[in-house]
Amino acid sequence: MEITLRRVYDDPVPGERRILVERLWPRGLTKEKAAIDLWLKEVSPSQDLRRWFQHDPEKWIEFQERYRAELDQNPEGIARLREELAKGPVTFVYAASDPERNSARLLREYLLQT
Numbered sequence: 001m002e003i004t005l006r007r008v009y010d011d012p013v014p015g016e017r018r019i020l021v022e023r024l025w026p027r028g029l030t031k032e033k034a035a036i037d038l039w040l041k042e043v044s045p046s047q048d049l050r051r052w053f054q055h056d057p058e059k060w061i062e063f064q065e066r067y068r069a070e071l072d073q074n075p076e077g078i079a080r081l082r083e084e085l086a087k088g089p090v091t092f093v094y095a096a097s098d099p100e101r102n103s104a105r106l107l108r109e110y111l112l113q114t
Helices: 047-053 057-072 075-086 103-113
Strands: 003-007 018-020 090-094
Touching: 003 103, 047 057, 057 103, 075 103, 090 103
Parallel strands: 003 090, 018 090
Antiparallel strands: none
């Protein structure tokens, strides 16, 4: 299972399949510029979790626990994502500015570990 991570604001790489794993559409970005092949918002953190976290580094450890718990309770969304992964390499695109502490990275880790 090959999953690359890239900010949605980065230019697409020719031939990559881009899956947006965000609950909200990224600000200031047109659909053409984003070049998204699939938007799977159902596997992103819930609105409540997003609002609580607000990309606060001090909340990162607890955010990971809470988001993993949400993923555990979302077998349909995970199954849908695994169907896409079975088709070949994908790129998860995300809007967060922190490349280390974001939900796309955690989602990738979750899929690789389960």
